[in-house]
Amino acid sequence: xxxxxxxxxxxxxxxxxxxLDMLIxxxxxxxxxxxxxxxxxxxxxxxxxxxxxxxxxxxGVIIGRYKKISAVNGRMYIVGARxxxxxxxxxxxxxxxxxxxxxxxxxxxx
Amino acid sequence: MxxxxxxxxxxxxxxxxxxxxRACVAAFAAQLDCTLDAIEExxxxxxxxxxxxxxxxxxxxxxxxxxxxxxxxxxxTLEIIVEDYGSGIKDVEKAIQPTFSSDPARMGLGFTFMKxxxxxxxxxxxxxxxxxxxxxxxxxxxxxxxxx
Numbered sequence: 403x404x405x406x407x408x409x410x411x412x413x414x415x416x417x418x419x420x421x422l423d424m425l426i427x428x429x430x431x432x433x434x435x436x437x438x439x440x441x442x443x444x445x446x447x448x449x450x451x452x453x454x455x456x457x458x459x460x461x462g463v464i465i466g467r468y469k470k471i472s473a474v475n476g477r478m479y480i481v482g483a484r485x486x487x488x489x490x491x492x493x494x495x496x497x498x499x500x501x502x503x504x505x506x507x508x509x510x511x512x
Numbered sequence: 513m514x515x516x517x518x519x520x521x522x523x524x525x526x527x528x529x530x531x532x533x534r535a536c537v538a539a540f541a542a543q544l545d546c547t548l549d550a551i552e553e554x555x556x557x558x559x560x561x562x563x564x565x566x567x568x569x570x571x572x573x574x575x576x577x578x579x580x581x582x583x584x585x586x587x588x589t590l591e592i593i594v595e596d597y598g599s600g601i602k603d604v605e606k607a608i609q610p611t612f613s614s615d616p617a618r619m620g621l622g623f624t625f626m627k628x629x630x631x632x633x634x635x636x637x638x639x640x641x642x643x644x645x646x647x648x649x650x651x652x653x654x655x656x657x658x659x660x
Contacts, residue, residue, distance in 0.1 A: 425527040
């Protein structure tokens, strides 16, 4: 499975694996939105540790969830982005909107 | 300037085929002995162009055709052409503006990536007939800069 969703109190942790293009992006949009509607979720962590490629479809699904989480005054973080993916996140300016950390532990520590 | 090698393939307009298309072109471009960064950028631009054809050209209809052609010229230039026979783009100038998207859920960065990571981008489009995106990058110039 290229998507793993885990609920920790009011935070949804989404682990993505593989190449985050339109194929996974559509699945991710559907699965994450379903969880956001079902549960009282305030915060969202997108873990990209195991993602080796991202394009604008992947960026689109991240920014779309950011808008949803912001609308309920929640917080969103991106963790574990590896250099090629990190480069695209920076290029798009997403890093200015969504804080990026190297691991989930770093968020717990802040 | 002569063509040293080329590939041309077509596939059904399915999201599953976007990864196939970018992997094929990346494998072909590897003949240029360029940097891994450059290969990643090529994968990205192919992904963007093919996704555009499927999403915008065909409105996600799965039974249509996308054609990809890639050529390597003897001056170490790579040319990639991605073609669809879908709805076309009404206003190309507007479509290539950063953050323009016909779909609010998307970021509108596809053409920005193509323009940024390639040396040339040409879009031929006719509403109702389809779109052809031609991208070119010279590896001689870029690699020389990278190692300068």
